[in-house]
Amino acid sequence: MPDKIRNFPYNAISHVERHRAKYAAGATFVATVWLFNKIDRKAQWDAFLEEKGLTDEFYTPFED
Numbered sequence: 001m002p003d004k005i006r007n008f009p010y011n012a013i014s015h016v017e018r019h020r021a022k023y024a025a026g027a028t029f030v031a032t033v034w035l036f037n038k039i040d041r042k043a044q045w046d047a048f049l050e051e052k053g054l055t056d057e058f059y060t061p062f063e064d
Contacts (some may be wrong), residue, residue, distance in 0.1 A: 016023060049055045
């Protein structure tokens with residue numbers, strides 16, 4: 001039992017090294033879904049601002 005606990009970090013590292021393509025594909029998928037979700041929320045926000053007529057007020061920078 002102590003050997004299993006002591007060897008866990010080494011076993012985990014070797015597992016990730018053997019399956020690195022699967023982990024890379026999973027990380028790429030998650031990042032892509034997150035990005036498209038972010039883009040969709042931005043489009044919804046812009047549509048809301050346009051509907052309320054606040055686009056110019058929201059996107060115009062402050063004037064000093």
